[in-house]
Amino acid sequence: EAGVAQSPRYKIIEKRQSVAFWCNPISGHATLYWYQQILGQGPKLLIQFQNNGVVDDSQLPKDRFSAERLKGVDSTLKIQPAKLEDSAVYLCASSPGLASSYNEQFFGPGTRLTVL
């Protein structure tokens, strides 16, 4: 079974530029998550989709971050404009069925963003 795919794996940009990350979840997984992992910290949930609807985006800095999951499959996360403090690894995860602690989340390898 193919895992969660993310691209690009690495990205370096200057502050105030924009950047987009792409995630392809495991086939058939209804729920998709984006996490931000700052160096030395654990991942923090940014946004959660169930199919193509947003379940929770309370931790997403909406003035600069946006995400969409068109057609309930792939998802993109965008930052515009980027700040230095956005330097982090952005992780995508997916889980089957409804959003629940009973359903394991499967993580992709992440995109490492460096903002200069």
Place this chain on the structure above:
Amino acid sequence: AQSVTQLDSHVSVSEGTPVLLRCNYSSSYSPSLFWYVQHPNKGLQLLLKYTSAATLVKGINGFEAEFKKSETSFHLTKPSAHMSDAAEYFCVVTPTGANNLFFGTGTRLTVIP
């Protein structure tokens, strides 16, 4: 509110000796608890989870953890460390039935040959 505290940022053990990674949690609700492992340049992988069933949970690769409500702990153990166990380990909590995962800051495990 939910949170976890991983008591050690770095643990070093010799190959073949026991592993103990400590985790304390705080939760306003009945918690589900997890341990994830992160190898360099790889995605997070679930080791084991507790969701209000048996308090001693067995996971992959010989790891296990015991949920102790009186101590609000969920420590991860393994009887004998292997070189391939070297990685970052995260303790995670969420209210049972929910799925907002709250990660600890991680414990880096080094295995010395």
